[in-house]
Amino acid sequence: MTCGAAFKFDAETDNAIRGLWQAIEDAGLPSELLKLKYPPHLSLMLCEDIDMEGVRRVLPDYIAHHPPFPLSFPALGVFPGEVGVIYLAPYVSRELLDFHAGLWDLLEPFTTLPSPLYRPGVWVPHVTLDLDISREQTGAIVDLLSHLDSLPHGGLANALFVADFPGDDTGVHELYVSAMGDC
Amino acid sequence: MTCGAALILDAAAEAGIRAVWQAAAQAGISSYMLEQAMPPHVTLIGGETLDMAGLREALRRLAAVTLPLAVDFHSLGVFPGAEGVVFLAPNPTRALLDLQAGVWQALSPFMTGVPDIYRPGLWTPHVTLGLGLASGQVSAMINLLSRRPSLSFNPVPRAARLTGVVFGEFDHGALMERVMLGALASQVIIRPVTTADARAYNRLVEGLDNETQFMIAEPGERKLTTWDQRKRLDAVLKTDNQMIFVAENPAGELVGLLGAMGGIYWRNHDTVHLFIGILQAYSGQGLGTRLFETAESWARSWGAHRLELTVLADNLRGLGLYQKMGFVIEGRLRGVMKIDGVYRDEFMMSKLLE
Numbered sequence: 001m002t003c004g005a006a007f008k009f010d011a012e013t014d015n016a017i018r019g020l021w022q023a024i025e026d027a028g029l030p031s032e033l034l035k036l037k038y039p040p041h042l043s044l045m046l047c048e049d050i051d052m053e054g055v056r057r058v059l060p061d062y063i064a065h066h067p068p069f070p071l072s073f074p075a076l077g078v079f080p081g082e083v084g085v086i087y088l089a090p091y092v093s094r095e096l097l098d099f100h101a102g103l104w105d106l107l108e109p110f111t112t113l114p115s116p117l118y119r120p121g122v123w124v125p126h127v128t129l130d131l132d133i134s135r136e137q138t139g140a141i142v143d144l145l146s147h148l149d150s151l152p153h154g155g156l157a158n159a160l161f162v163a164d165f166p167g168d169d170t171g172v173h174e175l176y177v178s179a180m181g182d183c
Numbered sequence: 184m185t186c187g188a189a190l191i192l193d194a195a196a197e198a199g200i201r202a203v204w205q206a207a208a209q210a211g212i213s214s215y216m217l218e219q220a221m222p223p224h225v226t227l228i229g230g231e232t233l234d235m236a237g238l239r240e241a242l243r244r245l246a247a248v249t250l251p252l253a254v255d256f257h258s259l260g261v262f263p264g265a266e267g268v269v270f271l272a273p274n275p276t277r278a279l280l281d282l283q284a285g286v287w288q289a290l291s292p293f294m295t296g297v298p299d300i301y302r303p304g305l306w307t308p309h310v311t312l313g314l315g316l317a318s319g320q321v322s323a324m325i326n327l328l329s330r331r332p333s334l335s336f337n338p339v340p341r342a343a344r345l346t347g348v349v350f351g352e353f354d355h356g357a358l359m360e361r362v363m364l365g366a367l368a369s370q371v372i373i374r375p376v377t378t379a380d381a382r383a384y385n386r387l388v389e390g391l392d393n394e395t396q397f398m399i400a401e402p403g404e405r406k407l408t409t410w411d412q413r414k415r416l417d418a419v420l421k422t423d424n425q426m427i428f429v430a431e432n433p434a435g436e437l438v439g440l441l442g443a444m445g446g447i448y449w450r451n452h453d454t455v456h457l458f459i460g461i462l463q464a465y466s467g468q469g470l471g472t473r474l475f476e477t478a479e480s481w482a483r484s485w486g487a488h489r490l491e492l493t494v495l496a497d498n499l500r501g502l503g504l505y506q507k508m509g510f511v512i513e514g515r516l517r518g519v520m521k522i523d524g525v526y527r528d529e530f531m532m533s534k535l536l537e
Contacts (some may be wrong), residue, residue: 094284
């Protein structure tokens with residue numbers, strides 16, 4: 001099972017991203033995130049397994065000490081490969097990187113096989129718009145999205161959740177969720 | 184005139200990016216990048232020259248940037264719009280963002296018309312591959328670069344190094360002046376303070392008070408003469424559980440400090456209160472970590488039990504460093520500091536040495 005920690009967004013940003021997923025579907029292109037039924041999210045950490053008892057012990061205090069992060073997207077991104085990933089690239093602040101690095105230090109002891117792609121210094125903050133897409137479809141989807149006047153902006157990453165990401169059509173199975181702090 | 188600063192890349196990455204520019208021109212997508220005066224680069228700041236003398240002085244002080252920086256060109260990016268931009272995106276590391284923030288901070292006072300996209304927090308590091316692209320050209324560019332079933336963008340190597348900072352002034356696109364900045368901060372040494380440092384130490388503290396709100400004193404508030412400071416440092420050096428470590432650059436200037444003040448009674452003798460300050464031009468380059476490691480091994484050497492410090496609650500960067508060094512938050516000190524007329528909270532943090 002894949003599980004992980006990720007940000008959720010304010011309702012407006014959430015809707016805007018679901019709108020992009022729908023736009024891909026409406027254009028007759030495969031929109032994998034709609035099929036997965038995951039909520040729009042920004043992953044901070046992925047792993048094979050996680051000890052929720054430990055997470056519940058350390059995470060609330062850390063989250064309570066950090067306010068929501070502003071979230072705007074200046075760019076689209078493509079992780080290339082045989083099957084590609086298209087994503088929204090947020091502005092990346094030092095505060096966000098520090099929060100992420102702190103979260104890793106905190107949670108890593110409770111994880112099994114944490115993905116090295118999410119390690120501080122390697123992590124590329126991204127909100128996935130589509131995945132498992134062929135190269136031909138990548139170009140078509142990028143064309144579709146780069147027509148847009150603007151990407152979602154002015155939003156907030158205002159909650160953090162830990163969940164199983166089963167990869168079928170049952171959505172995420174939330175194990176823990178908390179709003180970011182109000183400090 | 185327009186001017187700007189940018190990071191340039193190692194030779195293999197540069198050659199690869201030039202090959203992409205060439206291929207884009209040959210495929211009829213865009214030849215814009217090929218016609219520019221600049222080599223492949225990551226722009227750190229751009230705008231109009233306001234005060235060239237000021238810029239020159241700021242550039243001289245910026246010679247401290249730590250290079251090379253390793254980056255991973257993990258993905259392609261697109262700035263959407265009627266005139267799209269396709270770029271190569273390095274992974275955004277803390278060191279890279281710190282470097283850009285330092286350059287922005289140093290140069291922007293001497294420039295005008297600097298777009299918000301260069302403001303730290305809004306800066307998106309990128310190497311432009313194609314610019315002014317209609318949407319069909321955007322996908323053509325993406326296809327050109329993902330022909331191979333591989334993670335790497337043939338011909339651009341994925342692992343690259345940012346090797347230098349170039350500052351240029353341009354007149355109608357022609358490069359008028361180009362200044363290369365060096366890489367000195369890696370040569371900064373950490374050592375215990377001596378009484379001979381009194382004058383340099385005062386200058387450092389003054390610089391820190393002027394640069395950041397996170398120090399205890401207002402700019403100009405401290406009035407220790409060199410002689411006073413010398414006596415104070417002497418007293419610290421004569422106390423078994425107190426020490427100040429300083430970071431010194433190759434020019435002999437002090438650029439950072441960490442003070443470790445053990446309690447003056449038997450009961451709190453093994454409790455050490457820490458304070459730290461690093462000049463902005465040298466921050467984000469691992470000096471804080473090095474200072475902490477040095478101080479901790481010193482504290483362990485004589486059997487200290489507890490290291491403690493306070494940090495402004497909104498100093499996320501400080502918090503991040505201290506948490507990385509193993510400090511935990513013990514509580515919130517409410518309204519403990521008055522800064523610009525506003526009472527601000529601090530966190531009390533500590534680390535127990537077992």
